[in-house]
Amino acid sequence: RTRRAKEPPLVKGWPFFGVILEYGKNPLGFLQSAQQKNGDIFTCQLVGKYFTFVTDPFSFSAVMRQGKNLDFHKFAMGFSQRVFGHTDFTSPLLSESYRDVHSLFRQTLQGPPLQQLSQNMLGNLQTAFQQCLSSENRWKEEGLQCFTTRIMFEAGFVTLFGKKAGLLQPEGMGAVGSCMQKVKRDFLAFDGAFPVLAAGVPIALCRRAWRAREALAKGLLHRELHHRMCISDLIQRRMDAFDRMHLNETEKARTHVCMLWASQANTLPAAFWSLYYTLRNPEAFAAALKEVDLILAQLPNDKPICLSKEQLESMTVLESIIKEALRLSSASIMIRVASDDFILTLDSGQQAAIRKGDYIALYPRLIHLDPDIYPNPLEFKYDRFLDEEGQRQSQFFKNGRQLKHYLVPFGSGASECPGRFFAMNEIKQFLLLALWHYDLQLSEPHDTLSPDRTRAGLGILPPSQDVLLRYRARADRYTERAWGENDADDD
Ligand code: HEM
Numbered sequence: 001r002t003r004r005a006k007e008p009p010l011v012k013g014w015p016f017f018g019v020i021l022e023y024g025k026n027p028l029g030f031l032q033s034a035q036q037k038n039g040d041i042f043t044c045q046l047v048g049k050y051f052t053f054v055t056d057p058f059s060f061s062a063v064m065r066q067g068k069n070l071d072f073h074k075f076a077m078g079f080s081q082r083v084f085g086h087t088d089f090t091s092p093l094l095s096e097s098y099r100d101v102h103s104l105f106r107q108t109l110q111g112p113p114l115q116q117l118s119q120n121m122l123g124n125l126q127t128a129f130q131q132c133l134s135s136e137n138r139w140k141e142e143g144l145q146c147f148t149t150r151i152m153f154e155a156g157f158v159t160l161f162g163k164k165a166g167l168l169q170p171e172g173m174g175a176v177g178s179c180m181q182k183v184k185r186d187f188l189a190f191d192g193a194f195p196v197l198a199a200g201v202p203i204a205l206c207r208r209a210w211r212a213r214e215a216l217a218k219g220l221l222h223r224e225l226h227h228r229m230c231i232s233d234l235i236q237r238r239m240d241a242f243d244r245m246h247l248n249e250t251e252k253a254r255t256h257v258c259m260l261w262a263s264q265a266n267t268l269p270a271a272f273w274s275l276y277y278t279l280r281n282p283e284a285f286a287a288a289l290k291e292v293d294l295i296l297a298q299l300p301n302d303k304p305i306c307l308s309k310e311q312l313e314s315m316t317v318l319e320s321i322i323k324e325a326l327r328l329s330s331a332s333i334m335i336r337v338a339s340d341d342f343i344l345t346l347d348s349g350q351q352a353a354i355r356k357g358d359y360i361a362l363y364p365r366l367i368h369l370d371p372d373i374y375p376n377p378l379e380f381k382y383d384r385f386l387d388e389e390g391q392r393q394s395q396f397f398k399n400g401r402q403l404k405h406y407l408v409p410f411g412s413g414a415s416e417c418p419g420r421f422f423a424m425n426e427i428k429q430f431l432l433l434a435l436w437h438y439d440l441q442l443s444e445p446h447d448t449l450s451p452d453r454t455r456a457g458l459g460i461l462p463p464s465q466d467v468l469l470r471y472r473a474r475a476d477r478y479t480e481r482a483w484g485e486n487d488a489d490d491d
Pocket residue numbers: 076105109262263264266267270332333334335409410411412414415416417418419420422423459460
């Protein structure tokens with residue numbers, strides 16, 4: 001391929017493979033240096049495909065506005081179908097009905113239903129936390145990532161997919177508990193293969209990931225889900241819609257695996273980093289604890305914790321901590337496919353000819369770690385997203401101009417994450433319960449933990465290794481407040 005008139009600079013690299021090695025080793029470093037050499041827009045060859053990166057944050061809206069020429073679903077659906085093995089919902093037979101299924105995300109994860117969903121999650125989190133400890137307040141040790149994953153995975157799974165009918169015992173205990181552990185293990189085995197799958201390796205060649213995916217799907221067959229209670233509206237209505245579409249049972253179950261992945265894969269590392277940074281940073285810890293104490297002092301002592309929308313929204317310190325953790329750990333890439341040849345006009349007025357079939361890519365990590373926008377961008381500052389009054393800070397500038405897109409961990413435009421409000425709520429609730437009920441200490445608080453860069457492009461980067469956490473029930477809290485009763489009647 002040779003660069004045509006008006007096309008962005010072309011970074012070709014090796015025949016066919018292009019610059020995949022340099023990009024794969026360090027996506028941020030590669031894109032920063034390509035930006036310095038080529039400006040705000042350039043095209044790279046990556047394993048036979050051409051990706052045009054737009055790196056100027058002021059031009060994000062120009063890309064988002066190109067709904068007619070830039071297709072989001074084609075790329076996302078192709079990838080999802082290949083990895084999860086579900087039906088092609090873009091086929092003429094199904095695309096109409098799938099539009100209705102897609103609209104369920106907003107109908108069930110946002111607006112008034114969000115409050116009930118968040119409340120169910122809070123109840124399930126309390127059950128999951130309760131299982132960790134007896135009333136004796138002896139110190140326990142566990143990896144922070146194991147701790148976060150165990151609690152968030154279980155509570156998140158039960159909130160969406162319900163709990164086994166006929167058993168009042170919480171999921172994490174006894175036979176049901178070992179079943180939940182198996183689901184978690186399968187999820188982690190499947191999720192662990194994502195970098196390889198994203199690089200194009202067929203899942204049939206990743207035997208462990210394939211087996212794990214199929215085991216997850218088996219547990220999410222409709223005949224299994226029918227035995228579960230308190231299934232979320234989102235999953236119930238998706239089940240009904242898939243039944244009406246006459247998909248086969250395995251394919252229906254695989255779409256539920258896809259939903260499970262979307263709901264957990266980013267939330268787990270985001271919850272990890274939020275707690276990790278809080279524990280490493282004494283100022284953040286003190287401010288968070290003050291906020292948690294203030295909120296919980298308003299609630300009755302003898303009942304499980306229940307938070308209103310206003311109370312959740314008022315926790316601006318926890319929100320700022322989570323946003324800062326997301327800023328530092330998010331490495332998602334937003335990809336659109338050009339459905340036609342067209343001219344893209346950037347914010348600066350520069351015009352770029354885009355070829356049909358090429359990919360347009362936005363990498364928000366370039367913004368998140370830009371020192372012009374965030375001074376000392378690698379430093380965790382718990383109050384970066386707070387103003388002097390402790391209220392939300394939403395004014396960020398580059399070159400003296402206010403930015404619309406300054407924090408984009410959830411994507412933007414047509415493909416923006418529909419679960420973003422729920423994700424923020426559940427991580428807030430997780431932090432609140434952890435800080436309220438436990439004494440928590442990192443065993444090596446001064447060691448710096450780096451993110452696992454092999455997952456760049458896939459969302460929130462997990463840590464490259466786990467860190468040891470010491471925790472015990474806070475004696476004062478344990479006796480003061482009742483733990484959440486999370487049986488069916490409460491839901
Ligand atoms: C911190 C947690 C989360 C992060 C950082 C995150 C981030 C993202 C991103 C970056 C995308 C894709 C945007 C794009 O391609 O442009 C996405 C899509 C999606 N997310 Fe999330 N997400 C999180 C949690 C959740 C949760 C909890 C749910 C559901 C309960 C969820 C459901 C979805 C769904 C269904 C999609 C696909 C939307 C579509 O096809 O239009 N996410 N998310």
